[in-house]
Amino acid sequence: MEYVLLSDLSLQRQGCKIKVRICRLWESSAPFLKGDIFGLDCLMVDEKGYSLQATIRKKDVEELKSRLAEGNVYLIEKFNVIPSKKKFIVVERLYMIQINKWTSLTLVEENVDQIPLYSFKFLSFPHVENQRYNDTVLTDVFGRVTAVSEIAHKYVGQTLTPLRNLEIQDLEMNVLSVTLWDKFALEFDDSGILDKDGHTSLIIILAGMTVRSFKEKINLSTCSASKIYINLQIPEVTQFVDRLQPMSTSIQRINTSQQQSISPQEEILANRKNIAGLLSLDLPTSQNIKFTCEATIAEVDTSFGWWYKACYNCKSAIKTFDDSFWYKLNTIVEDGSGSANFTIFGRLAQDLIHIPAQNLATSVGSDKFTLHPLIKTIVGQKYIFQIVPDLHRFRTSAHSFKVLKIFNENLLIKSEEELPPTTQNEISKETSTSSSSPILDDDLNEIPTAKKRRLKRRLIFDEAPSTNEDKM
Template structure:
């Protein structure tokens, strides 16, 4: 029976027939273009060892989810081939396969599927992970000796309770890699590890496939994704060669016992609760590194110094202007790609006092549920105009976890860094209107006492801005292991305002492009907004 190899298929035909094995499969869910979706993702491999991703969409998932089994081999035909557009693809491939209602799946008997590999990996050396974090190019696969398994840690964030576990790997050059497993990956790992290794006196060589690499505080962070799988002591050439090269090194795996921190972490949102007046009366020398929580409402967002800044698209730190343009000192990049990032000067209050808090970057993005690039594109680049999604935060209540900032000792002014933000408990059984968001990425903010005039008087009314009032849901992975600096420049002082004519590229959400420098205005109003504005002007003119 004739079939084509994966290296031969392209988008010019619709009648391809391929012989492949399902090397990996996982379910994917999230939100795209303001609607929820679910899909079955596959990694297929052919007899040449070439891999490709395949997607079974939600319209076809019921038809094919039971007929496709990981590890089994199939003839596939009547599928659609399109160019690969995913930024975090599990295997490098120019094209991707999409199932249609007319796709035909024929299982291949085991006795004639021996030519198809069981696995496909694209290993990245530990020493190259830093570069992959700074310049993401798909998910990564790693191989190493398992040395430490940490206990589960439970925590609460804006998305509710979460659980994570860290594991440590060592390569042949004794470089160490810490991987953070989240949710089901975290809870199932220890049991599967014990089942695979109990009674065996040999090193545990493990492959982690489908890991996500990102930068946090300038350092690479490696964590699980929906596509993550692990394989312990499987029979592949890479693991066999790794085991041979260990040359008698120890094979012990340290299982770190739980000290109760996992249970205690579940109550992070209630730990060491203080009112704003109590926080502002603290002695910083006696309370350095102590974490407090504060339940407060957002009273006002001060835009006098702007609400966004120029950030490096890689590290999200503020960039420095030069004669030629801008440079990122953190990344040592003289031609960084610039993207808008939040710097929100927020006034919060409880029934005891009022204070300011500066929220930057990812933390603000999780609370707003929109990227700064989105709001600049949809509303205005004007620093003094506050978009409606930001105005919608006023009156909402959060629980802030904070510590005293090092900036306090440099400036003599008491300020705090926000490490996490939690949903607050309801008051008298009523919903406080806070919307939970996905993502638990740690960020910082600075808290300081507001002036006496502000405490006595109502805040200055916020300036209005034209733009979209919808809150587009984001699909952020649950993160939050490495703490970020106080602000994009490493201090509690907000970076300088974003000047007009900034160099920016495509925003993280598809379809929102930010204009480049050299005289092109940033933040052009959307077509619908311009149309509404034009219609309003016409009506007003006719009334006159």
């Protein structure tokens, strides 16, 4: 055999030739930088069914993109075997392939039937929950489509982006919610499927998905590495259809909220008040209203600590949970008219500090009641906060507010729970938001300076903490 198998590749075994099929091919991109890509990635599979991810750096994409096509088989040589990325990969391997302009790509058209057309690693619905915010390896699932929404729109950064919600079901009647973003929402053709006679099931494969949660409900979300297949003829789908219980297969319509989308420019000015105005609020009439306030963080009060331990899934405080530390920063903010306490929770605080709470809380010499030096970097910084009154602390002598969002001067904002994952490379070793192919240090050199600054300055916001968090 003139070529080696993908499973035989290693850092020590370079200069080989491989014969593979390109199962999936995608441009790695971030929703906040529309029109820009970080590179071209693909999933390869060999005759033994072994799959491996390959990547092409941005500077080589234009030259190589036209030479690769999804579904084709190639003899490939003069490539590099490199360590696999630590996050946002579609198959879990120690190594991956880097293709460059010196790589030889020879199309093969004969004796290719033994190489599989597709490669998936499906998770059962109950196991999907274990992947929540775990973007090390993206998730493959399939199921019967039971409900579809119309296309809605939501702002991602400053761009109004289409989205569509689905519900899918497995053989045990478990249901998963799915959000298709951008092109995936537009390309999903729902014309006619709601009017089917109820005898034909619509089986969908969702490959390369991220797993998120919204209001404690698991949600699958597309990213740039995602791929969608409908009624694909593979053994797993055939067996699934054969085992379906006799039932109506009609697809329901999901009713979506018709609330008007508010642009970041509008949201950042909505219900703007200074601190003096916030402190004079009439709570019975304003407890559920969101306000915005531009203020400077003057200090972080650590009287009750700067972190707490919580259940990873619901964020409820617990006494023993070895690995799950979450930020709870009781910041004192000022704006010239007064001062108030703004409490910043969880990932919202993490994205201000750029390091997970568990990394700092478990570092040598760390103390819960002594502010870590890296957290002090936010002191003296001015932000625009979206807040709501913290009723529990308002009942005490302190006037406190819970931070829902933070805006920066570029209006580049993102919701971990509701917006599509991004490809920003985070410092976090903890599970966090992102999409396919994070930006590596070398890749930053290929991004224009202005965009690089926007990536580094971007602030991210969380969903408001649960009621249990409020009681801590």
